[in-house]
Amino acid sequence: MSNRLPLIAGNWKMNLDHQQAIALVQKLAWTLNDAGHDYKSVETAVFPPFTDLRSVQTLIDADKIEFSLGAQDLSKHESGAFTGEIAGSFLKKLDVKFVLVGHSERRSYHNENDEVVQAKTAAAFKHGLIPVICVGETLEELENEGAAAVPVRQTLAALANHAELGEFVIAYEPVWAIGTGKVATPEEAAQVCAKIREAIADAHSPEVAAATRILYGGSVKAANVAGFLKSTEVDGVLVGGASLDAEEFAGIVRFQKHISL
Ligand code: PEP
Numbered sequence: 001m002s003n004r005l006p007l008i009a010g011n012w013k014m015n016l017d018h019q020q021a022i023a024l025v026q027k028l029a030w031t032l033n034d035a036g037h038d039y040k041s042v043e044t045a046v047f048p049p050f051t052d053l054r055s056v057q058t059l060i061d062a063d064k065i066e067f068s069l070g071a072q073d074l075s076k077h078e079s080g081a082f083t084g085e086i087a088g089s090f091l092k093k094l095d096v097k098f099v100l101v102g103h104s105e106r107r108s109y110h111n112e113n114d115e116v117v118q119a120k121t122a123a124a125f126k127h128g129l130i131p132v133i134c135v136g137e138t139l140e141e142l143e144n145e146g147a148a149a150v151p152v153r154q155t156l157a158a159l160a161n162h163a164e165l166g167e168f169v170i171a172y173e174p175v176w177a178i179g180t181g182k183v184a185t186p187e188e189a190a191q192v193c194a195k196i197r198e199a200i201a202d203a204h205s206p207e208v209a210a211a212t213r214i215l216y217g218g219s220v221k222a223a224n225v226a227g228f229l230k231s232t233e234v235d236g237v238l239v240g241g242a243s244l245d246a247e248e249f250a251g252i253v254r255f256q257k258h259i260s261l
Helices: 018-034 050-062 088-093 104-109 114-126 139-145 149-159 186-203 206-211 225-229 246-253
Strands: 007-011 043-047 067-071 098-101 130-135 169-172 213-217 236-239
Touching (some): 007 246, 139 149, 225 236
Parallel strands (some): 043 067, 067 098, 130 169
16 A cells, blocks of 8 residues: 555536536535545545536535545636636635646647646646646557557656646546546556656656556446556546446445455
């Protein structure tokens, strides 16, 4: 076991309005409470759409629910004439702790390249947000370069040229596994996470590498999560589709139940 606190993160993508968001968070908390969940054993974070953040923040604050709040994106700019964009400072004001950067859907549908991902990582650091830097290879890249090359390259690009690194999380998400029902094997996921950690140690420091949580993502469900989290290389999961179902996501959050150590 490493001393990194596992992180289970639910990316809701463009699903659920603010009322539905409240219902899901309440149901998730009730389900976990009923199961006697130990909130200190794992960090649980939800990443609702921007329009839900205020409602979810108010709920978890008022009911003292031990969930962390994440946003799905942020602007690389500070403020000004950038219609439709959301600044890191706005997120910070809402007690947002994490922000996804470089999710494969942003990279492919919004042409976010490594330069943009680096700039968004810098904006997150600047505002005291923890970027969850998403990296992963397409099927074509897997066939041409193997599994680790692209995620390692994307990780190093996102972490390059910062005066100082703040805390960050890496989410290794093979693009071919996102929303497809196809998953990497636990061994493949652990190998790529280990290579990413090695690369961070070489490019930055062994201390930074040892402190960084590296997650796996791509069609994770309650039924397959234990396999990924058995490896000490994998410090949690980033979950899309299955995070929209309270019972399924609670089953993922309570992954220890399925792991025989
Ligand atoms: C994701 O959106 O980051 C993701 C991993 O999605 P899914 O779990 O649905 O594959």
